Amino acid sequence: MAIWNKDYETIDREELEQLQLERLQQTLSRVYRRVSYYKNLFDKISFDPFEISSLEDLKKIPYTTKDTLRLAYPYDMFAVPLREVVRMQSTSGTTGQSIIVGYTKNDIEHWTDLTARVLSAAGVTTDDIIMISFPYGLFTGGIGFHYGAERIGASVIPGSSADIEEQLTIIKDYRVTVCICAPTFLSQMCEIMEDKGITPAELSLKTALLGAEPWSENFRKQVEDRLSIKLYDNYGLTEIIGPGVSFECEYRNMLHISEDHFIPEVIDPDTGEPLGFGKKGELVLTTITKEAYPLIRYRTGDLTTLYNEKCECGRSFIRMARVSERIDDMIIINGKNIFPSQFEQILQDVLGKLPKFQIVIDKKDSFDEVEIQLEVSQDIFYDEMKRLAEIEKRISKEIEEKLDIIPKIKLVEPLSIKRRLKRKKVIDKRKN
């Protein structure tokens, strides 16, 4: 499959490090001059941005957190005057004050190239018809991929948040070959296809690029078998640029980070200690080409592991493991750290398929109680009461064994769990 920016994506390490050092020094000199937060921060810790003589020196700078960006609302983190900003996007603000991210003309150029890299690596060419089923608007997913797909020269359909049945009709009738969407979109599409009796053979779909929420390898296998397509993962976040930070190539063995634009690190989320390759921790990113909204050592809140072994595809960038957990997803149940994905894995193993589910946590007599609500569907559950009871028991036992929690299992009506783009799997009632 084609490598979009071959010169950069296959660059040798020594050359890349020179490029990173140059771009890092330029970024630091710009943020020091133009972003008062960084000026004050560097002055406070007596850090001279011109003393950076190697990439290692980056570690002397404290991390930038999401809270800092929230406090800077709306424009205090911008490194250029507004007249140089040609676009603004923002985070959803589901977990607090939203964050406005600006882009200059060059930022948009780079972003377009970055999403074109993601698409190229998934085999997208000028012959493809692409349906972008991410909402356009403030969210970066839709418009970010739109530009990249157009740059490649594919035929782009901005499906956005149109009704899913309508989108399915378009996918079928327009002979769409590539779909860019959230995992929930695909599973809902499968449900509708089943309802309407549409077979995968009636679609021309061959590839889907998923984003916006975590999805498991099991989900990949399940949907790939069901629709006879290939699923590709990619990673990005609005604060950094949007989609285009890292992506899977045809080997689909972890995600290549576009290191000519971003310097990745992984740290221990509790102590802030940088961790080496092969160790799981929180991903920290430094932008080295962004003009309007540069960030130095930004804590993404996403958990991953970095690997520096070279990939067979020829790209020389460092790879990161797929992100399945965010630090703020972590729930503490009776003093134990647990991620919703662990429940997901157990449900998948027991049932062979992943049902819609949500976890409700409540406190009773100073003890945390966990209830797992499972949506009943025909292909997973059976009508016979006896079988249902048996399945409940098996799930409960597995969870007790693996997570040391005794959960309540509750089966709920089909379609009773709310569908959202950023699906929240946990409802924590303890906080109220």
Place this chain on the structure above:
Amino acid sequence: MLKIKSLKAYYGSICVLKSISLHIKEGEIVTLIGANGSGKSTLLNAIVGLAEKAEGSIIFKNNELLGLPPSKIVKLGIVLVPEGRQLFYPMNVMDNLLLGTYSIYSRKNRRDIQKRIEEIFEIFPELKKRKNQLAGTLSGGEQQMLSIARALMARPKFLLLDEPSIGLAPKVVENIFHILLKLRGSENLTIFLVEQNAKLALEICERGYVIETGQIVLSGSNDELKNNKEVMRAYLGRTEM
């Protein structure tokens, strides 16, 4: 071809270059844009071994240049066309050209040098016509050409030019830049061009760096630099888009 890492240079105790990093690949024309006093000439002087005090690293084809005397650096194939041409005005064109061969001059090389002069005259036919004229009597454009021609006598691989356009009429500058573009192909030259005339420089280069008070604040392809409104305003003198 050239890799500069965290270069610092001082005049006395004043730091005039603060952690400069840049690279130039073989065959590229790279430009350095900056205002007066931003450190452009100091950077060029550091590369050719004329800086008073410099730290960091300047690697040219696996050779560390810092600490080498200018004569050794010229022998490696690096030649500077200095700001203000720096010709020997009371001497004629021919003698000025011969001075450019000091690093290779010997009886044994006589024929070679003669051949080189013929080649140079082919590139700059104006100079051939005036080969016996005193350098000081040439026009500004001719003097600049002589300065470049003198640099080419040593058959450099890497040519540094410090503001070749200064004080010249636009038409003359255009001609000189045209010759530079041709030279890259015919002489296999890599060119590092320092300019205040950013507009012209961005016309012929592939990439550029912007220097401000001794620091590189921006870099990119010529399109990227043209896209940057700040560069446009500060160095291209255009306010409208």
